[in-house]
Amino acid sequence: MRFDKTEISLAAVAIACVLFGFVSPGWLIFLMTIAFAKALVVQGVVMQMRSGLVSFGQGLFYCIGGYTVGMGGQFFGIHDAIAALALGVLVAIVVAMILGLLLTRYRDIFFAMLSLAFSMILFGILVKSQSLGSTDGFNVHNWTVFGWAPEVGAGSQQTVFTMTVLSGLVIAVLIHRYTKAGIGVICEAIRENEVRVEYLGLSPRWVLYGNYVAAASVSALGGGLTALATGHVDPEMAYWTTSGEFIFIALLGGLGHVAAPFIAAIVFSVVRTYAIEFVPHTWQMILGFTLLGVIVFLPKGLWSLVSREKSGERA
Template identity: 35%
Template sequence: MARALGLAAVTALVAAPWILPPYHLTLLLPALGYSIALLGLNLLFGTTGLLSFGHALFVALGAYTAAVMTTHLGIKAFELVLAAAAGVAAVVAVPVGLLCVRYVKIYFGMLTLAFGMLFYSFLYKFYTLTGGDEGIRVGRPTLLGQAFEDLDKVAFLTGPFYYYALGLLGLAALGMHRIVTSPFGLCLRAVRENPDKAGSLAVGVRSYRLAAFVVAAVFGAVGGTLLAVPTGLADPLLAYWTHSGNLVFMLLLGGFEHFLGPLVGAVVFIFLQDQVMSLTPYWRFVFGVILAVVVIFFPRGLMGLLAPRARAA
């Protein structure tokens, strides 16, 4: 069942450029970026049992890395941007994680939220470095050394960049699948289920939590770079706590117990947002109601409805 769904999802995404109009493709682009970020968030929440309300910090970190490199440093190679974003995220995540993983549950959530907002206020206030509330523009990157200069913006985004992002999501999903099915992943689940017992079995609870935190951060930053290219901008709101809240919302909507949950959650959230926003200016209210309904009645999300017993992680 899970495999069939996965195959259907892959087929649909590969075929999308031939089927969907460009407008919907440009909606799919952020969904791909969010999917990667959510894969990371789900390693933290679904697998390790830590709810971060500051994951947007790393998404923003990725976006700003892309902005600084393409605009200020003139480095257009997207592979370098990705590597730098991953590296920066890991470097930031280690000290932040060291502090955060001393806490669990609600305290962990609060602390990650505080760190996210710390970064937000840095981005917002240090105008000369970060461009303040205007942010920094993100230039068009080269993909695998190709500049695609003959394509206009939409053609570039919905053509080469779409497939590049899709390929990256594929790699990220494969990588994450390996992680959750590895011995390391088993230990993370043990830490989630019962930290005391895990400790008595010589599983160093904090180091595992920290490792999960860092991996999640790297996925968040890679997702962030993908988000920044279509919008062409990295701005402070990417780090705002409500953005973190929306990430958790997407994850819950898709279903945190299922490996495909992040992908489903991101796609449904983005398309739903587009629809609801076109119907009413009060889309937040509608989304609040949707979130409440999901939390109260369908805590296992859409994938929980589709594949009731397939627990991948």
């Protein structure tokens, strides 16, 4: 297998992050873990944005990933983190394969609102489920990795951080290839001209279906990792504000590069943390101004700063 420059750079950054994790304070590791896990969910949003669809309900798969990990340990005796994450992804794929049959018939605002509707249906079900802790959710059982149980606290934090970074690396490489592969480029083609795609003998609907399922699996992995990191799941994971946050991060980063969601998730995490710290009653306003600034000055997201720099170098 051959790796290109982007993939090698991603691997180098991932190794640096893992090493950084060994010398960083616990709070920073936790913030980075959550940021990277959310970035995976955002990758799912971005995959769909590339095809011209905006999902207002990606929280659905984030929640499915999280709850499957939580329920696996709590009710089905699945304590291995890798197995639980894989199960979360599998459940998300099955759900996406069912919902995708309906959702991929719709475009624009109809797709956005339908995806939101399914997410809110799950939220409603979880809120009414006493056995799943209703609005409080429930704690994730202590987990192991291939039979090894990391020390509760710093040890498990370090482990889940490493797992998140490595998962992020694998997913980033796969998505990087995916965007250059047939389905990735044809998704962009669908965004630009669906009629032409149809008259080339392809089914835009089935291409979007494949993309929707793939995006769901990536987002579920992000949800599962978040559950492992926080040790808790609750219905808020499927709430519309959570999905809104993913769109925020997607816009912040832009669609220009597979690394953009990771950078945006870190920036978002920093802005939100400091906004809550310094203006606890109006932190949302700070986020609002940040988004406003990005849309006005960097309509193609933070990554456009890097791509501008690159094109400047070339010139």
